[in-house]
Amino acid sequence: MSNIPALLTSVRGPVLFPDDAGFADEAAVFNTVVTHEPHVIIGATHATDVQAAVRFAAEEGRSVAVLNSGHGPSLPVSGEAVLITTRRMTRVTVDSVRRTARVEAGVTWGQVVEAAANVGLAPLAGSSPQVGVVGYTLGGGVSIALGRAFGYAADHVRAVDLVTADGELRHVTPASDPDLFAALLGGKGNFGVVTALEFSLFPVAEVYAGSLQYAGEDAAAVLAAYGSLAATAPDALTSSIIFLRAPDLPFVPESMRGKLSIFVRVAYPGPAVDGEALIAPLRAAAPVLADTVTMLPVGQIASIANDPTDPATGVEHFVLLDELTPSMMDTILAYAGPDSDGSLTLVNLTQLGGAFATPPQPPNAVRRDVAFALLALTFVPPGAPVNQQEAGSALTGRLGDKRHPGYLSPADASVDGVRAAYDEATYERLRTVKTTWDPGNMFRWTFNIPPRT
Structure with a gap:
C-alpha cells in the first residue's frame, strides 16, 4: 500500500x-x-x-x-x-407522503425503482437497473417508461448536494442558487461533485409496456409503421425502435447470432385497452416473432429494454433529429437494415417530444428543440482495435449535427462537439456559471464547458 x-x-x-x-x-x-x-x-x-x-x-x-x-x-x-x-454511497430514502426520493451519488436505478415501487410510486428511471442515477440525471435523463408523459428526470430534481472546487459541501436548490441549480441539470459534471440528489416520484403503479420483435427483412415495413405511430402518438406514449444485428458470440441466443432483428419498445401509463389500440398498427405491420407488451408493474420496467448486464466494448455515436422524414428512414435502413453491410451492431431511435419538449419550472440546461434521438453503436469484439470501429459516425453524419447533453459519447468530447449540445444562449450561461464556480477548470474530465479566461 x-x-x-x-x-x-x-x-x-x-x-x-x-x-x-x-x-x-x-x-x-x-x-x-x-x-x-x-x-x-x-x-x-x-x-x-x-x-x-x-x-x-x-x-x-x-x-x-x-x-x-x-x-x-x-x-x-x-x-x-x-x-x-462513489459506488459505496448507496443510501436511498423514499418519502411516500412527499413523493420524493433522496439518493446518494453511487445509487443505481434498480435500487430506486424497487424502493419506490414498494410504496406505489415510480421514478423516471433509465433503461437499465445498473445505470447510475446521478450521471443520468445531470445529462437530462430519458426514461423509456414514463419520459414523454412526465419529461426529463432533470426536470423533477428538487435539490442537489454538491462539493464545489473549494471543497465546500453545498445544498443547492432553485431558491439558494438558481443559476448553479439550472446549470447542474443538463450541464453534466462541470461544476462540482454531486454527492446526493432529491427528486420527485410519480403515482404510477403499472404501465402497459414491453417490446415487439420482428425479423430483419421486415425492417422497412416496421419502420414505416413506427414513423406513422410517432406522428400521432399521445404524449403519454413513450417508444423507440431498435435495429439489432447481434454478434456471433456465446452470450447471444443462438437463434439471433449474426442476424438482424427489429424491436419496438413501448410504454403507456394508462389502461391496457387504450394501449392496445395505440399499438395495433405495429402488431399488424409485419409478423411479430415475440410480443412481451402487457400490463407491467413499475418494479419490472427494466424488462422493457432487457439491457445487457456484462461489461463490453461499444463505440457510440449520437445525433438528434428535428423530424423523421421518409428520406431519413431510407438512410437508417441503408446503414442498419437487411441490405446494409452489417458493420453496425445497434441503431436505437427514440421519440422525444411530448413532455420532453415542455420547459420546466424552475428552468434547466436540457435541450428541448428536438423530436428524436438516434444512437448508433458498434460492438468491438475482444481483442479487436477500437479505433477501427467507427461505423456509426457515417450514419449520424448523414442525419445531422445536433447533440444533446444526455446523448454525448467520447467522440463528442471536443469543444465543438459539446457546444453542439446546447443553444447559444444556454451555452453562454453555462460558461458564466463555470467561470464563477470552477474558474480553474478542476472538473474538466467530463464533456467540458470551459470557463472564460
Whole structure:
C-alpha cells in the first residue's frame, strides 16, 4: 500500500495509487471503450470523503474526475487527475407522503425503482437497473417508461448536494442558487461533485409496456409503421425502435447470432385497452416473432429494454433529429437494415417530444428543440482495435449535427462537439456559471464547458 498523503488520511474509503492492489478494479467501467489511469483513486463512502479528495486536488493543483456507477462510457482519465468513485454511497430514502426520493451519488436505478415501487410510486428511471442515477440525471435523463408523459428526470430534481472546487459541501436548490441549480441539470459534471440528489416520484403503479420483435427483412415495413405511430402518438406514449444485428458470440441466443432483428419498445401509463389500440398498427405491420407488451408493474420496467448486464466494448455515436422524414428512414435502413453491410451492431431511435419538449419550472440546461434521438453503436469484439470501429459516425453524419447533453459519447468530447449540445444562449450561461464556480477548470474530465479566461 502506498503512503497516503496527509490531506487524505481522513478518507474512510480506499485511497489507491497505480501500484496498489485493487486499483484496476476500482477504475473499471461497464463500457470498456475507455480505461482510467489517474494519479490516485479515492473510493468515497460519504460526502466528507469527496470533500477531502477535492481539497487534496486543490492543494496539489490537480484536476478531479468522478466515476459513479461506471455504466456509461466517459472520457479516459489519466495523468495527474484525482478520480473519485462513489459506488459505496448507496443510501436511498423514499418519502411516500412527499413523493420524493433522496439518493446518494453511487445509487443505481434498480435500487430506486424497487424502493419506490414498494410504496406505489415510480421514478423516471433509465433503461437499465445498473445505470447510475446521478450521471443520468445531470445529462437530462430519458426514461423509456414514463419520459414523454412526465419529461426529463432533470426536470423533477428538487435539490442537489454538491462539493464545489473549494471543497465546500453545498445544498443547492432553485431558491439558494438558481443559476448553479439550472446549470447542474443538463450541464453534466462541470461544476462540482454531486454527492446526493432529491427528486420527485410519480403515482404510477403499472404501465402497459414491453417490446415487439420482428425479423430483419421486415425492417422497412416496421419502420414505416413506427414513423406513422410517432406522428400521432399521445404524449403519454413513450417508444423507440431498435435495429439489432447481434454478434456471433456465446452470450447471444443462438437463434439471433449474426442476424438482424427489429424491436419496438413501448410504454403507456394508462389502461391496457387504450394501449392496445395505440399499438395495433405495429402488431399488424409485419409478423411479430415475440410480443412481451402487457400490463407491467413499475418494479419490472427494466424488462422493457432487457439491457445487457456484462461489461463490453461499444463505440457510440449520437445525433438528434428535428423530424423523421421518409428520406431519413431510407438512410437508417441503408446503414442498419437487411441490405446494409452489417458493420453496425445497434441503431436505437427514440421519440422525444411530448413532455420532453415542455420547459420546466424552475428552468434547466436540457435541450428541448428536438423530436428524436438516434444512437448508433458498434460492438468491438475482444481483442479487436477500437479505433477501427467507427461505423456509426457515417450514419449520424448523414442525419445531422445536433447533440444533446444526455446523448454525448467520447467522440463528442471536443469543444465543438459539446457546444453542439446546447443553444447559444444556454451555452453562454453555462460558461458564466463555470467561470464563477470552477474558474480553474478542476472538473474538466467530463464533456467540458470551459470557463472564460
